[in-house]
Amino acid sequence: MQNELLLMMPGPVPMPERVRNAMARQAINHRGKEFGGVYADCVRVLKALFGTKNDLFVLSGSGTAGMEAAIANVGLDKKIVSLVNGKFGERLAEISGQYGDVNTLESEWGHPLMLDALAEALEGGAEVVTMVHNETSAGILNPAAEVGRLARKHDALFIMDGITSIGGEHVAADEWGADIAIVGSQKCLAAPAGLSAISVSERAWDRIAEKRPYYLDLKAYRKSASKSPMETPYTPAVPLFFALREACLMAEEEGINERIARHRRLADAVRAAADAWGLPLLPVSDALHSPSNTVTAIRYPDGINDPDLRGGVKKMGIEIAGGQDRLKGKIFRIGTMGVTGPSEVLATVAAVQGTLGKLGYIPAADGVSAALEVLV
Secondary structure, eight states: OTTOOEEOSSSSOOOOHHHHHHTSSOOOOTTSHHHHHHHHHHHHHHHHHHTOOSEEEEEESOHHHHHHHHHHHHOTTOEEEEEESSHHHHHHHHHHHHHSEEEEEEOOTTSOOOHHHHHHHHHTTOOEEEEESEETTTTEEOOHHHHHHHHHHTTOEEEEEOTTTBTTBOOOHHHHTOSEEEEETTSTTOOOSSEEEEEEOHHHHHTOOSSOOSTTOHHHHHHHHTSSSOOOSSOOOHHHHHHHHHHHHHHHHHOHHHHHHHHHHHHHHHHHHHHHHTOOBSOOOOSSOEEOSSEEEEEOOTTOOHHHHHHHHHHTTEEOEEOOGGGTTTEEEEEOOTTOOHHHHHHHHHHHHHHHHHTTOOOSSOHHHHHHHHHO
16 A cells, blocks of 8 residues: 555545455456355445345446435435535435435534424424434434334334444444445445445335336335345446455454444544644534534644645545535544554644644644553
């Protein structure tokens, strides 16, 4: 990895050699037994990471394709409530507006969701609820279990974007009542970008639209996956499936609980560093909402320019993320996703702290020592 940037972003993330090498091989017949075995391995591990026994399919398309597949298949001409407290909740709401009658319940980004308003909308006949479990644009973890409980109480379908939580955070899709859940390959799974996976409950199948998109028709995926060997309905991105299989096997070998614990410990270290620097986090926590364990969103101090900080860190070989849209220039974000460990986190904390000092901000305390205290 000499001369390669260390990506400490909320995706894409560094890919292990084992995952990268899996793509460097000859093409195979995607209707054959070998591909069917690759697909089956992915589905087996992903079901465990999703916390589901429902049908699960891998799509050749990014997480946004998974979002659209969910809404297009069950939300057509339906009354949809979209909970928004960040960029990706907003995206789900925008997609929902393309297919159904959407009611967007938007909080300030990084603030708790409007659960009281959700309850009122459900009492008023809303049929589908969308929510981002882990909103990386604002670094906040949203209460999927509570949203799922409200949706089920009013017999509405619950679509949960788990694109940046599944594989790095505790997810229990079935227990939480998530009728459709989605993950992206380049986030906590540490696979290449370009694939998404989607789980579908029996309740969702019972309410699937008669008119569905051609490429994202979930019934077509269900039919193909039921074959032996397993197939996709259309030509899949085969090299990406090879890589995803290796990433899934690595997650299985590490252990789900161990993987979740590692992500949390790394995030705790970054939060400890931010606290030592005297810089507040963006998200507002309460009994149901907490800071994300896969990305930490930190507010800029007065006088520090986003391009200067991130540019300075990048000169040291590390790339972190800035704020998106209305948060641009207000926050920087450090990812703790995938297969990163203590050494990468400490290097990132040191680079950020050093750059802050060069730009004239004197941290309240040593963030590297604070992070190290958590990690050892």
